[in-house]
Amino acid sequence: METSDTRGAHHLAGKHIIVAGAGVAGLAFVRALARSWPSDIDPPRVSLYERDDRTIPPERWGYSLGMRSDKASGGLQALRKLGLLDETIQASSAVLNPSCHFQLRDARWRTFFNKTSPRVPPDGLPIDRFRVARSKLRQVLVDGLPKSADAHWRVACESAVRLDDGRIQVPLSDGSVDTCDLLIVSDGANSKIRAALRPHDKLSFAGAVIISAISSFPKHSVPKEVREGSGPVVSGEGTNLITFPIDETSVSWSVTYRAAQPRPEMYGKEAEAAQGELLNEAQSRGHAYADPFSQIINASNPSTLKVFNAMVKEPITHMEISTNPVVYIGDSNHAASPFAGNGANLALMDGVELAEALLSASDIESAVTAFDAIAVPRAKGICKSAGFMIRALHSTGWELWFWMTFLGLLNVVLQGLGR
Numbered sequence: 001m002e003t004s005d006t007r008g009a010h011h012l013a014g015k016h017i018i019v020a021g022a023g024v025a026g027l028a029f030v031r032a033l034a035r036s037w038p039s040d041i042d043p044p045r046v047s048l049y050e051r052d053d054r055t056i057p058p059e060r061w062g063y064s065l066g067m068r069s070d071k072a073s074g075g076l077q078a079l080r081k082l083g084l085l086d087e088t089i090q091a092s093s094a095v096l097n098p099s100c101h102f103q104l105r106d107a108r109w110r111t112f113f114n115k116t117s118p119r120v121p122p123d124g125l126p127i128d129r130f131r132v133a134r135s136k137l138r139q140v141l142v143d144g145l146p147k148s149a150d151a152h153w154r155v156a157c158e159s160a161v162r163l164d165d166g167r168i169q170v171p172l173s174d175g176s177v178d179t180c181d182l183l184i185v186s187d188g189a190n191s192k193i194r195a196a197l198r199p200h201d202k203l204s205f206a207g208a209v210i211i212s213a214i215s216s217f218p219k220h221s222v223p224k225e226v227r228e229g230s231g232p233v234v235s236g237e238g239t240n241l242i243t244f245p246i247d248e249t250s251v252s253w254s255v256t257y258r259a260a261q262p263r264p265e266m267y268g269k270e271a272e273a274a275q276g277e278l279l280n281e282a283q284s285r286g287h288a289y290a291d292p293f294s295q296i297i298n299a300s301n302p303s304t305l306k307v308f309n310a311m312v313k314e315p316i317t318h319m320e321i322s323t324n325p326v327v328y329i330g331d332s333n334h335a336a337s338p339f340a341g342n343g344a345n346l347a348l349m350d351g352v353e354l355a356e357a358l359l360s361a362s363d364i365e366s367a368v369t370a371f372d373a374i375a376v377p378r379a380k381g382i383c384k385s386a387g388f389m390i391r392a393l394h395s396t397g398w399e400l401w402f403w404m405t406f407l408g409l410l411n412v413v414l415q416g417l418g419r
Contacts, residue, residue, distance in 0.1 A: 011363050013042040018170055018180040020157035020193055022050035024344050025330025026186030027141035028351025031082050034146035036359055046149050047178060049170075051156035051187075054142060056135060063212065063252045064131045064244045065344040066102075067092070069122050072381060075345030076125050078352045085125075087140050092132035102129070103229035107236060107288045111229065112404050131230065133246045137344065157187065159196040162324055182364060183326045184354070186347075189311060191332035197324075198316075205262045206310040206337045208390050211282050212254040213306070215299035219248050223292035226251050232393050235288040236400050240393040242338075243296065253296050254338070255282045258394045262309040271305040278305055310337035312386060315379035321368045329354055334379035339393070340386035350375055 017033075019026045030046055037043045067088070069076040079085040104113035121128040145151060156173040160183055163169050168183045185193045194201055217223075226243045233241040242254045266274060282297050315334035318327060329350035336343055354371050361367035392403050 010038070010041045010359075011361075012044040012182070012358060015044045015181040016179070017044050017046045017182045017184060018157070018168070018178060019046065019048045019184045019186060020160075020170070021185070021187030021191075021330075021332070022048055022052070022138075022142065022151070022153075023186050023188055023330055023347065024137065024141065025332075025347035025351045026050075026184065027138070027145065028078065028082060028348050029184055029186065029329060029355050030149050030351075031084075031141065031144050031146060032352045032355035033358065034148055035083065036355065043148065044181075047180070048145070048149055048151045049155050049157050049172060049178075050151070050153055051173065052154065054151075054153045056138065063214065064133050064246050065137060066129065066131050066244075066341050067137075068129045068342070068345055069125055069127075072378065073342055073345035074349050076127070076129070077123055078345070078348035080125070081352050082141075082144065082348075084140055084144050087144075088132055088137060089127065089130060091136040091140055092130040102231045104231060105229065105233045106404070107233065108290050109225045109233065114229070131244055131246075133250075134344070156192070158192055160185075160193045160326065166323070166325070168324075168326060181325060185326060185328045185332045186330045186351075187332055189313070189331040189335040191328070193326070194328060194332055197326060201313070201316065203311040203313050203335055206312045206339070206387065206390060207258055207260075208256050208310040208337070208339065208394070209259045209263045209307070210254050210256045210310060210338065211278060211285075211305075211307050212252070213300040213302075214246065214304040215251045215253060215296050216301050217249050217251070217299055222249065222251055223295060225292055226296070233289065233293075234393055234395075234400065234404075235286065236396060237288050238394050238396055239285045239288070241286055241289060241293065251296060251299075253300075255286050256310075256339075256394070257285055258390070262311075263307060265309060266305075266307040268303075268306075271307060272302045275300075275302040275305055278307065310339060310386075310390065311335055312337050312383055314383065315376045317372050317376055318368045322365045325364055327354060327368055327371070329375075333375070334383065336379070336382045337386045337390075339389040340382045341389075342382045342385075346379060346382060349378070 019030055030048055067075045079088050103111045105111050158171045158173055161169045168180050170178050185191060222245060226245050230244040240256045244252045246252055279297055279300060286293055313335040316328050330347035353374055357367040357371040395403055
């Protein structure tokens with residue numbers, strides 16, 4: 001028999017949680033918390049605020065994300081805990097082309113490293129990895145929001161202020177104000193709340209610039225080099241190309257190069273207006289690449305063009321959680337740059353593991369301490385690997401020869417082991 005004592009037994013029972021941002025981490029947290037909350041205890045009230053609409057045009061979120069199951073990633077395991085693995089696989093490129101593997105290739109599109117799937121996927125999973133358009137992953141997570149979540153679309157959290165009673169006051173973009181007992185910050189790498197509460201904790205330039213777009217082809221006309229393999233294509237001249245299939249008609253591409261300073265970023269209408277200049281630059285920087293490179297660039301959808309910098313940020317250890325109940329997850333906590341290839345996996349794991357820690361702990365402080373013990377080392381390792389990838393993929397001369405030889409030998413060994 002339930003009593004008022006048992007229904008209020010949890011430290012979050014009846015409390016108010018605000019989740020700032022409906023990115024991958026924030027959406028995963030909201031679902032994970034509701035999915036695992038005991039039915040005999042009053043749940044917290046959860047308010048989700050997001051600057052964008054419930055549905056976002058694919059040209060804004062169309063690039064694809066690599067979902068992985070290795071120990072450093074755990075994205076598939078997190079999706080399974082959320083009860084959304086099957087839905088995400090159905091929305092992924094794995095359904096369209098299950099034989100497409102991650103590869104490292106040279107400028108002639110010759111493979112020197114091929115990451116095939118293991119004979120048996122880990123942890124009883126049906127598959128070990130796949131790619132999914134970010135717009136589709138986001139929609140799966142949005143559709144999976146519990147009915148109990150109070151979602152406010154096109155309303156952003158502008159800042160945060162700690163009140164004398166220990167609660168957090170959050171000014172909103174519509175001019176109103178909300179107050180909570182716990183604030184979960186998941187508003188991205190350029191977090192407004194982090195800028196307000198942690199002005200010293202800024203992004204750092206990782207040393208690479210990215211020109212990117214999505215190319216569209218008639219159905220079944222995506223070049224076989226992209227259909228049958230995805231990943232970096234190394235030029236040997238300091239430029240790197242990354243291609244991934246999105247669906248039967250779309251390919252995501254990025255031309256990347258190293259730079260000493262960040263470049264002014266361009267998105268949306270500004271990038272579309274400069275399409276001739278940007279596509280010519282991509283062609284010029286990728287002059288060493290054989291076809292279908294030019295074909296891919298020429299098929300670019302101008303509305304998807306963007307220029308941005310690879311940025312990184314060390315993960316946050318929440319030292320002041322006992323007096324400042326604010327927790328950062330996803331890119332607002334640790335930006336690893338696209339070269340890590342692991343941002344969505346980290347975001348999913350952050351959301352799920354923070355929810356699990358809050359459910360099992362006796363108070364917020366011990367929950368966040370337990371969360372940091374797992375999340376911080378994991379994010380540091382991923383950030384470090386991103387720096388290595390930037391150096392290796394843009395290498396030239398003897399350094400390039402070394403990496404190609406090393407990875408070629410590693411590929412032979414892994415193929416022999418069936419990995």
